[in-house]
Amino acid sequence: RHKFWETQPVGQFEDTGDTSLPEGPIEPPTPLSEVKQEPYNLPNLYEWITCDIDSEETCAEVCNLLNHNYVEDDKNMFRFAYSKEFLRWALRPPGYCKSWHIGVRVKSSKKLVSFIAGVPARIRVRDNVVAMAEINFLCVHKKLRSKRLAPVMIKEVTRRVHLENIWQAAYTAGVVLPTPISSCLYWHRSLNPKKLIDIGFSRLGAGMTMSRTIKLYKLPDSTSTPGFRKMELHDVPAVTRLLRSYLNQFEAAPDFDENDVEHSFLPKENVVDSYVVESPESHKITDFCSFYSLPSSILGNQKYSILKAAHSFYNVATETPLLQLMNDVLIVAKQKDYDEFNALDVMQNVTFFEELKFVPLDGNLHYYLYNYRLRNALKPMELGLVLV
Ligand code: NHW
Ligand code: EN5
Structure with a gap:
C-alpha cells in the first residue's frame, strides 16, 4: 500500500x-x-x-x-x-x-x-x-x-x-502516512466574516443573516489585560523560562533555549507576532502568546486574491486566564487586519475554542516522527509542538 x-x-x-x-x-x-x-x-x-x-x-x-x-x-x-x-x-x-x-x-x-x-x-x-x-x-x-x-x-x-x-x-502533513504520533484538528475564529463568506471559506450559519453574523464576531477595539504589550528583546530570558516550564507538561515538545526563543518569537512584521503580560505591580512577565502569519491565495475569486490568516503558535498563561489572553490576541489580530485566526487542538487550546467562537475546519493535521517509535498515539492535548 x-x-x-x-x-x-x-x-x-x-x-x-x-x-x-x-x-x-x-x-x-x-x-x-x-x-x-x-x-x-x-x-x-x-x-x-x-x-x-x-x-x-x-x-x-x-x-x-x-x-x-x-x-x-x-x-x-x-x-x-x-x-x-x-x-x-x-x-x-x-x-x-x-x-x-x-x-x-x-x-x-x-x-x-x-x-x-x-x-x-x-x-x-x-x-x-x-x-x-x-x-x-x-x-x-x-x-x-x-x-x-x-x-x-x-x-x-x-x-x-x-x-x-x-x-x-x-x-506534519494533511495526508495519512505510516504512522501518525497524533492527529489534530484545525479550528478557526472568524475576524472578517463577510469576506470569509464571500470567498467560500465559511458559510452563513443556519437561520443567520449577514448583519447578525458580523455582530456575533465583533471584537472590542482594544485589549483588556493590564500590562499586555508586544514582546521585546529584553523579554527573551523571561519568555524562555515561561515556555520551558509550560512545555514540560506535554509528551512531545520543543526544548527551547534563549537563542531559539529570540529567533522564533521576537516580533517580525507579517511573519511572527508575540505578546507578553508584564504585571503592572511586580513587572514580572506572567503570560505569553504568539501567532504566525500564513496567508492563502484565494483561487478564482473576482473580488479577493488573498486570505490573511493568523495561526496560533505557542501560548502560556500563568496569571491571566488563557481565555482572556486569547481574546486579547484575537483583538490584536483583528487590529492587524487578519481575516481569520487559526488554531490546532494541541496543548490547552480546546479550553477556549467554544467560548471564543472558534469552529472546526474540514482538514486534519497529522504529526509524524522519523526513526522514533511511540507505543501509542498521543492525544492532541498531550502535544506541545507547532510546526509552521
Ligand atoms: S506536508 C505538505 C506537503 N506538500 C504538499 O502537499 C504540496 C502539494 N503537493 C505536492 O507537492 C508538510 C506533492 O503532491 C508531494 C508528493 C510532493 C506532496 N509527506 O512523487 P510521488 C511537509 O512538507 C508520499 C510525506 O509520486 P507526488 C512535510 C506518498 O505517500 N510523504 O507523489 C514533508 C507516496 O509514498 P507511498 C508523502 O504527489 C515530510 C509517495 O510520496 C507526502 O508527486 C516528508 C508518492 O510520491 C507528504 N506530504 O508528490 C517526509 N505526500 O509510500 C520527511 C505524498 O505511499 C521524513 N507522500 O507510496 C523525514 C526525513 C528526514 C529524516 C532525517 C533523519
Ligand atoms: C505543514 N506545516 O485543508 C502543514 N485547509 O484544515 C501542511 N478549510 O482551510 C499540511 N474544503 O474548513 C496542511 N472552512 C494541511 C491542511 C491543508 C489545507 C486545508 C483547511 C483547514 C481549510 C476551510 C476551507 C474549506 C474549503 C473547502 C474550512 C469551514 C467550513 C467549510 C465551509 C465551506 C464548505 C466546506 C466547509
Missing part, C-alpha cells in the same frame, strides 16, 4: 498497539563514513541544487514555486502563500544547515521544480531530548506529480541530515 513508506524506519500500521516493541529509535545510527557520500540519482533532465535562501533571487524562486504548487484544501479553493520573509525566518533558525535547503532544477532551463527543507530542532519526547530535523515545504511542481519524485526528495534530505549526525525527524 505504501511502497515507499514501508521501506522507511517509521512506525508501520501493522505494529500499532504492539506493546512488545520498545519506545525510541527504530534503527541505530550508522558510522558517518557509511552514509552515502553522493546525492541520489535524479531523472536525467534534472539536477540537485542547494538553495541559498540568503540570496534574494533564490528565495524568490522558492517562494514562487510554493505559491503556485504548495498545499491546497480538498476543493482547491485556497493555497498556502508563504512570504519570502516568512521562508527566510522559518529556514534559518539558530544552527541551521544550508545543505538541508534542497531544490531540483530542470538542467536546460534552470527552472526550479521541486523543493524540500529541514531545520535542526531539539525535541523532547517524554523524558528524552532528541536532536532532530524538522522537515517542511516538500513540494513537487504540479506538472511532475505522481512520478515518484517525492520519495527521492525525502531520501536526499534524509542523507544530508544523516551527514550532520542527526538520525530523527519530525514533520
Whole structure:
C-alpha cells in the first residue's frame, strides 16, 4: 500500500498497539563514513541544487514555486502563500544547515521544480531530548506529480541530515502516512466574516443573516489585560523560562533555549507576532502568546486574491486566564487586519475554542516522527509542538 513508506524506519500500521516493541529509535545510527557520500540519482533532465535562501533571487524562486504548487484544501479553493520573509525566518533558525535547503532544477532551463527543507530542532519526547530535523515545504511542481519524485526528495534530505549526525525527524502533513504520533484538528475564529463568506471559506450559519453574523464576531477595539504589550528583546530570558516550564507538561515538545526563543518569537512584521503580560505591580512577565502569519491565495475569486490568516503558535498563561489572553490576541489580530485566526487542538487550546467562537475546519493535521517509535498515539492535548 505504501511502497515507499514501508521501506522507511517509521512506525508501520501493522505494529500499532504492539506493546512488545520498545519506545525510541527504530534503527541505530550508522558510522558517518557509511552514509552515502553522493546525492541520489535524479531523472536525467534534472539536477540537485542547494538553495541559498540568503540570496534574494533564490528565495524568490522558492517562494514562487510554493505559491503556485504548495498545499491546497480538498476543493482547491485556497493555497498556502508563504512570504519570502516568512521562508527566510522559518529556514534559518539558530544552527541551521544550508545543505538541508534542497531544490531540483530542470538542467536546460534552470527552472526550479521541486523543493524540500529541514531545520535542526531539539525535541523532547517524554523524558528524552532528541536532536532532530524538522522537515517542511516538500513540494513537487504540479506538472511532475505522481512520478515518484517525492520519495527521492525525502531520501536526499534524509542523507544530508544523516551527514550532520542527526538520525530523527519530525514533520506534519494533511495526508495519512505510516504512522501518525497524533492527529489534530484545525479550528478557526472568524475576524472578517463577510469576506470569509464571500470567498467560500465559511458559510452563513443556519437561520443567520449577514448583519447578525458580523455582530456575533465583533471584537472590542482594544485589549483588556493590564500590562499586555508586544514582546521585546529584553523579554527573551523571561519568555524562555515561561515556555520551558509550560512545555514540560506535554509528551512531545520543543526544548527551547534563549537563542531559539529570540529567533522564533521576537516580533517580525507579517511573519511572527508575540505578546507578553508584564504585571503592572511586580513587572514580572506572567503570560505569553504568539501567532504566525500564513496567508492563502484565494483561487478564482473576482473580488479577493488573498486570505490573511493568523495561526496560533505557542501560548502560556500563568496569571491571566488563557481565555482572556486569547481574546486579547484575537483583538490584536483583528487590529492587524487578519481575516481569520487559526488554531490546532494541541496543548490547552480546546479550553477556549467554544467560548471564543472558534469552529472546526474540514482538514486534519497529522504529526509524524522519523526513526522514533511511540507505543501509542498521543492525544492532541498531550502535544506541545507547532510546526509552521
Ligand atoms: S506536508 C505538505 C506537503 N506538500 C504538499 O502537499 C504540496 C502539494 N503537493 C505536492 O507537492 C508538510 C506533492 O503532491 C508531494 C508528493 C510532493 C506532496 N509527506 O512523487 P510521488 C511537509 O512538507 C508520499 C510525506 O509520486 P507526488 C512535510 C506518498 O505517500 N510523504 O507523489 C514533508 C507516496 O509514498 P507511498 C508523502 O504527489 C515530510 C509517495 O510520496 C507526502 O508527486 C516528508 C508518492 O510520491 C507528504 N506530504 O508528490 C517526509 N505526500 O509510500 C520527511 C505524498 O505511499 C521524513 N507522500 O507510496 C523525514 C526525513 C528526514 C529524516 C532525517 C533523519
Ligand atoms: C505543514 N506545516 O485543508 C502543514 N485547509 O484544515 C501542511 N478549510 O482551510 C499540511 N474544503 O474548513 C496542511 N472552512 C494541511 C491542511 C491543508 C489545507 C486545508 C483547511 C483547514 C481549510 C476551510 C476551507 C474549506 C474549503 C473547502 C474550512 C469551514 C467550513 C467549510 C465551509 C465551506 C464548505 C466546506 C466547509
